[in-house]
Amino acid sequence: MDRTLLITGGSRGIGAAVALRAARAGWHVAVNYARDVAAAETVAAQVRALGRQALALGADVADDAQVRALFAQVDGALPPLGGLVNNAGIVDAAARVDAMSAERVQRMFAVNVFGSMYCAREAVRRLSTAHGGRGGAIVNVSSAASRHGSAGQYVDYAAAKGAIDVFTLGLAREVASEGVRVNAVRPGIIDTGIHASGGEPDRARRLAPQVPMQRAGTADEVAAAIVWLLGDEASYTTGAIIDVSGGR
Secondary structure: OOOOOEOOOOOOOHHHHHHHHHHHHOOEEEEEEEOOOHHHHHHHHHHOOOOOOOEEOOOOOOOOOHHHHHHHHHHHHOOOOEEEEOOOOOOOOOOOOHHHHHHHHHHHHHHHHHHHHHHHHHHHHHHHHHHOOOEEEEEEEEOOHHHOOOOOOHHHHHHHHHHHHHHHHHHHHHHHHHOOEEEEEEEEOEOOOOOHHHHOOOOOHHHHHHHHOOEEHHHHHHHHHHHHHHOOOOOOOOOOOEEOOOOO
């Protein structure tokens, strides 16, 4: 394999775990980050230590111009694009809908939905055989919140991830005959730093008893499903949404 995987939000958590698993599976990796360049550079260095090419590339996926520039950087510096993991996402502090500002809701959708759509658009333009590409795979990172709604916590986040589920199904059918597979994973309670960014660093531990398996998941467990969906072993899988949620 001499193809590149672009991972948005690849500097920590699930994105970082995907980068390392993908490198072991033979992918070169573009590690996108929004703010933490040091963390992204660390992940890129770990990928290079595994014998693959890697770059850390900054871009806010909510900004269409930055997304276009991000893909152009990948085009110019790494082997041809073969896959995209739409992992970049945000949460906010727990709040009811009647306490949410317009700015919060708009930012939630700008990053979690619009950003994924901008990135998928650019990936399809490079991967689709209709555009002269060689095919490839897109994996969107959704959330089990899209199934249960996250009432009293972050309905806005759950609604954004519900949009990702529908986007996955629609795009998969749109490009299935053009060599591009599109799937999603829905993580449940995963022990990553995203909880701290939402003001609840102990959320995974606190909610673990609600999970049938009685524990939080790990970023690497989610990464395993994502890398499988990217690979040839999933060659007949598109439009699928895989729950990685411990049964919750």
